[in-house]
Amino acid sequence: MSSENLRVDVWSDIACPWCYIGKRRFEAGEAAWREAGEGTTPAVDLVFHSFELSPDTPEDFEGDEADYLARHKGIDAGQARQMLDHVTGIAASVGLEYRFDMLKHTNTVLAHELIHFAAAQGVQLEMTERLMRAYFTEGRHLGREDELVALATEIGLDPEEAATALRDHTFRADVLADEAQARELGINGVPFFVIDGKWALSGAQEPATFASALAHAERERSAVPSPVSEGAGS
Amino acid sequence: MTSTDRLSAPLGGFTFVAPTQDACEGDACLLPSSEPLTETAGVTPPR
Structure with a gap:
C-alpha cells in the first residue's frame, strides 16, 4: 500500500x-473520477469491514425473502414483494440480477469470517464480490461451511485452509473488531464509506x-x- | 493490506460529503431511506 493511494474503508x-x-x-x-483525471488520479485501496445487519438470524430459514420479512418483521407479504421488486429494479439498473425468489436468508457471520480469511491472502475484494453474487444472484446458502469453502476455492483459495479457518473461527475476532469499531464510530447503517x-x-x-x-x-x-488521528472522537 | 488494518477517525468525527442515501439499518433495510443519519459519536452531519 502506498501512502499516495486513496484509502476507502467500507462497512457492509x-x-x-x-x-x-x-x-x-x-x-x-471511481471509474468516472479516474477518467476525468486523465491518468493523474491516485490508486484506491478499497478495504471492506464486517457489519452484520442481523446477527440473530438463524443459519436456516424455510422460505424466500418475502416470507422472512412477513414472518419476522410483520410486513404484509404483498408489501414485502413490492419492496423486493423495487430493489430488484434498482439492482438491475446497475447491472445486477437480484433473485429474491431463490435467496437463502441466513446468518452471515461465517461469510464475514471467510472475507477476513481472504483478506489475509490478499484477495478480499474477489471474495466479497463472489459472496455477494452467490447470495443475491445464485441463491447459494452462505451459512454453510461447504458452500463457503466451494466459493473460496473458486477464487483460488486453498479449500483445506479455508475449511480450517471457518471451523476454528480463526477470524471471528476480526469480524467482531470491525463491528465494535463501527459502533465506536457511530455507524448505524450500511453501506458506509x-x-x-x-x-x-x-x-x-x-x-x-x-x-x-x-x-x-x-x-x-x-x-x-492530513489530520492527526487519536481515535474516533466523541 | 488486510481488513484488519484499523481506520482512525479524525478528531471531531468524519465529515459527510453527501446526504445519506439508500442504506440498511438492522435487517429492515429494503425501503429507501430519505432521512440522513443523526449525529452520533465520531460522526458529524454534513456542513
Whole structure:
C-alpha cells in the first residue's frame, strides 16, 4: 500500500441489498473520477469491514425473502414483494440480477469470517464480490461451511485452509473488531464509506456522488495536511 | 493490506460529503431511506 493511494474503508454486509448496489455504484464513480483525471488520479485501496445487519438470524430459514420479512418483521407479504421488486429494479439498473425468489436468508457471520480469511491472502475484494453474487444472484446458502469453502476455492483459495479457518473461527475476532469499531464510530447503517479516513458517505450513493467525493478527497489532500488521528472522537 | 488494518477517525468525527442515501439499518433495510443519519459519536452531519 502506498501512502499516495486513496484509502476507502467500507462497512457492509453480504446480506445487504444496498451494499452490493453501492459497491457497483462506487466502482462506476471511481471509474468516472479516474477518467476525468486523465491518468493523474491516485490508486484506491478499497478495504471492506464486517457489519452484520442481523446477527440473530438463524443459519436456516424455510422460505424466500418475502416470507422472512412477513414472518419476522410483520410486513404484509404483498408489501414485502413490492419492496423486493423495487430493489430488484434498482439492482438491475446497475447491472445486477437480484433473485429474491431463490435467496437463502441466513446468518452471515461465517461469510464475514471467510472475507477476513481472504483478506489475509490478499484477495478480499474477489471474495466479497463472489459472496455477494452467490447470495443475491445464485441463491447459494452462505451459512454453510461447504458452500463457503466451494466459493473460496473458486477464487483460488486453498479449500483445506479455508475449511480450517471457518471451523476454528480463526477470524471471528476480526469480524467482531470491525463491528465494535463501527459502533465506536457511530455507524448505524450500511453501506458506509470513508474516504481517506475523513470523508464519509452513507448509503448507496449515485456514481457521480462517489466521483465527486473522491475528487474532493484528492483536492483536500493536496491542499491541507492530513489530520492527526487519536481515535474516533466523541 | 488486510481488513484488519484499523481506520482512525479524525478528531471531531468524519465529515459527510453527501446526504445519506439508500442504506440498511438492522435487517429492515429494503425501503429507501430519505432521512440522513443523526449525529452520533465520531460522526458529524454534513456542513
